[in-house]
Amino acid sequence: MKKKNMSNVSSNGAAVDLIEAASGAHFSGFLSPTSLSAPPSNSIPIEDDSPKQPFVIGVSGGTASGKTTVCDMIIQQLHDHRVCLVNQDSFYRGLTAEESERVHEYNFDHPDAFDTEQLLECIGKLKCGHSVNVPIYDFKNHRRCSESFRKVNASDVIILEGILVFHDQRVRNLMNMKIFVDTDADVRLARRIRRDTVERGRDVNSVLEQYAKFVKPAFDDFVLPSKKYADVIIPRGGDNHVAIDLIVQHIRTKLGQHDLCKIYPNVYVIQSTFQIRGMHTLIRDKEITKHDFVFYSDRLIRLVVEHGLGHLPFTEKQVVTPTGSVYTGVDFCKKLCGVSIIRSGESMENALRACCKGIKIGKILIHRDGDNGKQLIYEKLPKDISERHVLLLDPVLATGNSAGQAIELLIQKGVPESHIIFLNLISAPEGIHCVCKRFPSLKIVTSEIDVALNEEYRVIPGMGEFGDRYFGTDD
Known part of the structure; x- marks a missing residue:
């Protein structure tokens, strides 16, 4: 089916289409957890002591859909990284004596059957780089083993697997990727019968009775509705090798990112190459001539501008080529302007004009006034700036104070925060923390x-x- 609207197409779009075509998997975009929020702060730490951020994957789906198989395949392919698996089943609440006597009337597929608070605490500690003791649940006696735990160490990748891991928003917000394993209901029932009779010592009649009374209704009420939160939907589970291979490739790419890109999904660093590293080497050299500094800075600025333009919304457009064929492409965003923070931001204007013919460019001057902090001195912006997407230009993001004032001004002028893309050559972690905490919808x-x-x-x-x-x- 032809897509008539391609708004908010980003670099993820190509990967999404490729995986859909190759594997039959459905991708709704690689979503990220809700951006971390914190009150604005002007205090800038000298060092970033935050621990290395692991990549958290949630794997959900109906009972016996093949979730564990998918997890095992991902773990096997990520053999050169530290990966830990946490099962939601480990966090079943232990049954009381009265509940144990009427165990066949207990709904193990309801959200209330799980100790979600302990699950949140466990994943939170793992994300902070701490080891945790995961409880061990006895499925035959329906209680936790009070003296037995499974120690899970801090890892590069945390996989959280379970039928209801997408149900609670607090748990979803901890995830960097959410995978839903979609398997035919008949196949799942057959697998469940085999598992519960062979591994858990139950008879077929009790399995079927429980399935009809609790499992299927809970799937319809809780599991299936959570499918809409998935970034990736894998039909056929572990049999879909192509989808799993591409998921692993995506995870490897994310693991190679700077840790701040994992904390703040609105931060984008252009992919480093030897050319880019070479240009950075030249412009950072204090002995470089002014001519060469300008030349290589302009090349880098052009790359940043082009990458930034890729985050603007697009719409589908068809044109007729000189051969008489129809080409389906995209149309550029029409309502766009640049705003440079005077004066170093003006160095980025030529690259923006070269990429966007006739673009309007506004200016903001912010002056450091001793102990009084940053002061807005001058602004000249398009009158209709509230209707435009804005590319904010400044080559260096240091403390983030000047950027913060400029962004506040744009928002006061009616520009939606999500319509601002801040472009720079280098960023300090302190500046990224400052800007992203105050403006989580803005892109850097x-x-x-x-x-x-x-x-x-x-x-x-x-x-x-x-x-x-x-x-x-300079002197």
Whole structure:
């Protein structure tokens, strides 16, 4: 079926279409957990002590859909990374004596059957880099083994598997990727009968009775509705090798990202190549000539601008080629403008004009006023800026204070936060924390994230005062 609307197409779109075509898997876009929020803060830490962020995958689906098989295949293919598997089944609430006597009337597929608070605590500790003791549940006696635990160590990848892991929003928000294993109901029932009779010592009649009374209604009421939260839907489960291979490839890509990109899904770093590293090496060299500094800075700025434009919404458009054929492509976003933070941001204007013919560009001047902080001195913006998507231009994101004031001004002028894309060459972690916590819907596109700020709030290793070096006004 032809898609008539391709709004908000990003670099993920190609991967989504490829996987759908190759495997029959349905991708609704690689979604991310709700952005971390925190109150605005002007205090800038000198070092980023946050632990390395693991990649958390949720795997859900109906009973006996093949979730565990999918998890095992992902773990096998990620053999060069530390991966841990946490089963939601481990967090079943132990039955009371009265419930145990009437166990066949107990609904194990209802959300209330699980200790979700303990599950949240467990995953939260793993995300912070701590080891945890996961309870062991006795399925024959329907109680937790009070003296037995399974120790799970901190890992690069955490896989959380269970029928209802998408039901609670708090659990969903911990995940970087959500996979739903979609298997035919008859196949799932046959697998469940085999598992419960062979592995758990139950008779067929009790399995069928429980399935009809609890399992199927719970699937219809809780499991199936949670399918809409999935980023990836895999038909045929573990038999769908193509889909699993592509999922693993995506995970490997995410693991190679900077940790801040995992914390803030609205931060994008253009893919590093030897060309990009080489250009960074040149412009960071204090001995480079002004001519070469400008030349290679312009090349890098152009790449950042092009990448930023890729995050704008597009609509489908058909044109007739000189051969008389119809080509289906996309139409560029019409309502667009640039805003440069004077003066170093003006160095990025030419690259934007080269990419977007006739684009309007506004200007904002923010001055550091001693102990009084940053002060807005001047602004000249398009009158209809509230109707436009805005590319905010500044080569260096340091503390984030100037950027924060500029973004606040744009929002006051009526620009939706989600319509702002902040483009820069290098970013300090402190600046990313500052901007992303205050403006979680805004996008940041950069070419490198540096180590930190020093005591003078200069980016380290950095490249000095960019505006002075670019315009030739340094000492």
